[in-house]
Amino acid sequence: MILSWKEMKKNKVRFLILGSIVFLVSLLTFIISGLANGLSQDNAALIKDLPQGQFYMTKDAEKTYNLSKIDRSIQNKILNKQKDAVAFSIQMGFLNDKDDKQQSVAFVTSTGSKLFKNVKHEEIILDSSLKDKGIKVGDTLTNNQFSGKFIVKGFVDQKKYSHVPVAYINMEDYKQIYKVKEMQLVFIPGGDSSQEFTGLQSFSQKDFLNTIPSYNAEQMSLNMIVWFLVIISGMLFAIFFYMMNVQKIGLYGILKAIGVKTSDLFKMMWTQMIFITVISLAMSIALSQVFNMIAPKGMPFHLTFETTAQLSIVFLVIGFIGATLSGIQIKKVEPLQAIQQGEV
Template sequence: MNIAWKELKKNKSRFFILGSIVSLISLLTFIISGLANGLSQDNASLIKNLPNGEFYMKKDADQTYSLSKINHTTQEKLLKTEKDALALSIQMGFLNDVDGKQRSVSFVTATDSKFFPEVSVGEIILDSSMKEKEIQVGDRLTNNQYSGEFIVKGFVEQSKYSHAPVAFINIKDYEEIYKVAEMQLIYMPEKVVSQDETNGLQSFSNKEFLNTISSYKAEQLTLNMIVWFLVVISGMLFAIFFYMMNVQKIGLFGILKAIGIKTSSLFYMMWTQMSFITFVALVVSITISHLLNVFAPKGMPYYLSIETTVILSIMFLFIGFMGATLSGIQIKKVEPLQAIQRGEG
């Protein structure tokens, strides 16, 4: 332990450079993870806010909910099997505000349920982000396919779909706009029904259903690949740095072994240095990345959770440990006499 600290003090500039690079890489990783989570919420918070359950759509819809149509008989049968089950439909559209400007929204309608707000004919409830567009309770909004007007009755928090604010409307109003009588999906939060009851339907967990949204899957896959790539780079960085350091210290290792220092103690010294550098780098990067939760611009979909932070921190410590350990294999092979002669030469 003392040797590890002495070397840290002696080679402050080297370890500072390594710590700075690790800090920047981890900061970038945390920020990208925050953006991935933020985009996930912005893309599908309507679905992510629901408890874990099962979604059902027609098999012949080819995992495209907009092509799914569930007949009334099947719908009624499934809704009776569980009191919290619901049928819903989602469709992209637009609203005209009081100034005549078009606002993109995701129209959502559902049968009576505790998970979605109750909306009467001619009423509409919007995601709170619409307040930023100067839409207020009591405003009258229109749609070109709707004969009447929608009266804004209220707002809900964190309810978006496909990067558009959700607009909850009554089933009858939805049918008038889109000229359809069938619902697209059945959602059941708990009960698993038999195959006979879901004949002709395909089931999806919440996560599986999210992956049927093409934009969601593409975004998350791309950003998560970048995160993993940065984590691997950090491990390679540790391996290269400690390898170079160990090559320069072959003579020192030989002397230490000659006076009775065990190989395990030398590894412990290296692990101590790695842990200290990684810990300091993570403290700096975590502090900055979480400050973005507070100070990020409103239009920036950014959210970094404590859970994600802990998981990534453990990954950085583990990959740093592996990188340093692999680079230290040469320590085990050092023969005291040869290393001393090499150092003298």
């Protein structure tokens, strides 16, 4: 510990540069991770907010829920057998507000369930983001495919699908708009993949989200960037300590000659790595949380404590591995040979 601290005081600039790089890389990683989580919520909050369970669509739909049509007899059989099961449908559409401006929405309807908002004929409940568009409770909205008019009965928070606000409508109104008789999906809370039904394919929540093309492509790209940055940080640690160790071959030889163990030299390097990483992470976490609070309202940014903690642990592990790999040469140092090379 004493040796570690003395060396860091002696080479302040070197360690300050490494700490700055780790700070910037970790801050960028936290921000991109927050953006990925925010876009995930903005894309599929309607599905992600449901409890764990199983989703079912017809096998003929080939993992495309828009093409799924659940047979009425099978639907009734499932709903009668499974206490909390619900059948629902989602379809993209639009509403005309009082100024005759079109607002994109995702129409959602379902059988009776506490998991979805149930509304009466010609009533509608909207995601609260539409308040920013000037829509209020009591407003009358229209749709070109609907013969009647929708009365806004209320709003719900954070209910988005495919980056547009959700609009809960009555089942009969939905069927009139889209000229369909069957529901697209059945959801069984707490269900598992062992439950099978004729002609239906089951999906966990994660698997179902991956059937949504925009969600899968979006999350895959952002997560790839996050892990790429984490790997870069590990490489930075390895390169930095490798160069430091090469410059200190002579010093290591002298320390070994006077009885300092190889394990103590590794501990010195690990102490430096942990000190730099912890300080850098603390600063980047604080700044990312400030950004979380001051981010523009319309920006889909959501950085949770759980995500921050997981990434911090990953950074520490990657840093430890990178520093350890670079220190393998310490073990190979022969005192006499190293001293002869001269101390740098």
